[in-house]
Amino acid sequence: MATGPTAVIFDIGNVLFSWHPRFLYERLIGDDRALSTFVEQVVTPEWHFQHDEGRPFAETSAELGARFPEHAELIALWGPRFNDSVGGPIPGMFEIVEALDAAGVPLFAITNFSAEFWPAFRAAWPQLFDRFRDIVVSGAERLVKPDPAIYALALDRFGLRAHDAVFVDDNPANVAAARAMGIDSVAFTDAAAFRARLVEVGLLA
Numbered sequence: 001m002a003t004g005p006t007a008v009i010f011d012i013g014n015v016l017f018s019w020h021p022r023f024l025y026e027r028l029i030g031d032d033r034a035l036s037t038f039v040e041q042v043v044t045p046e047w048h049f050q051h052d053e054g055r056p057f058a059e060t061s062a063e064l065g066a067r068f069p070e071h072a073e074l075i076a077l078w079g080p081r082f083n084d085s086v087g088g089p090i091p092g093m094f095e096i097v098e099a100l101d102a103a104g105v106p107l108f109a110i111t112n113f114s115a116e117f118w119p120a121f122r123a124a125w126p127q128l129f130d131r132f133r134d135i136v137v138s139g140a141e142r143l144v145k146p147d148p149a150i151y152a153l154a155l156d157r158f159g160l161r162a163h164d165a166v167f168v169d170d171n172p173a174n175v176a177a178a179r180a181m182g183i184d185s186v187a188f189t190d191a192a193a194f195r196a197r198l199v200e201v202g203l204l205a
Contacts, residue, residue: 005163005164005165005184005203006105006164006165006203007105007106007107007108007164007166008100008107008108008165008168008198008203009109009160009165009166009168010107010108010132010168011110011111011168011170011171011174011188012109012111012113013111013112013170014090014170015090015093015168015169015170015188016089016093016094016128017087017088017089017090018086018087019086019087020039020085020087021039021043021048021078021085022035023084023085023086024078024082025038025043028074028077038074042064042068042071042074043064043075043078047064049112049144051114051116051139052112052114052139052144053138053139053142053144054115054138054139054140054141054142056116057079061075061078061079079116082114082121083117083124086121089128092190092191092192092195093194096191096194096204097128097131098131099204100198100203101131103203103205105203107132108132108133108134108135108136108154108160109132109134109136110135110138110145110151110167111135111136111137111138112138112144113138114139115137117139118137118139133158134157134158136150136153136157141153145169145173146171146173146174146176146177147177148180151178155181155183162181162182165183165184166185166186166197166198167183167186168185168188168194169185169186169187169188170187172187175187184201
């Protein structure tokens, strides 16, 4: 007899927590136009993605500082103040994690995250992350979503088959890659819609 999913795999950034470089640098750059230029042209998503892939911040910051010497001091703060780029919990999502945990649903995560920045972030939120049985961090594995290899590694480590899990991520490419592997994958919009999906598949009442 076919059965539905029994576990949930979460993305973290912009699913459990809001995240944007602006959250950090708005504390450091007073002029809004200068702030926008800095986060759009200097600390770009492409630059930061190198950390998720496993490159050391010492290397990436030195390279970027050489390209933008006038911003070298601001760039250097990215690593030690990375937690300030986290805006806070996404409304309603902690409650979903708590409800799933209370129901005995195994919880896991796959996150594109720097292996250097992850420990301090993880330590800041024990009340959430202590509920998770395992978390695959891209920077530690040197594999990033949407590479199918990171999903295969995660399923193996979690002891799950693809159809055992619901996966939620805000990035359409990540959702599509997981879905192609047979994982029931949800494009995150908000907590209410995600909760409704969990009720639909029988993981929450």
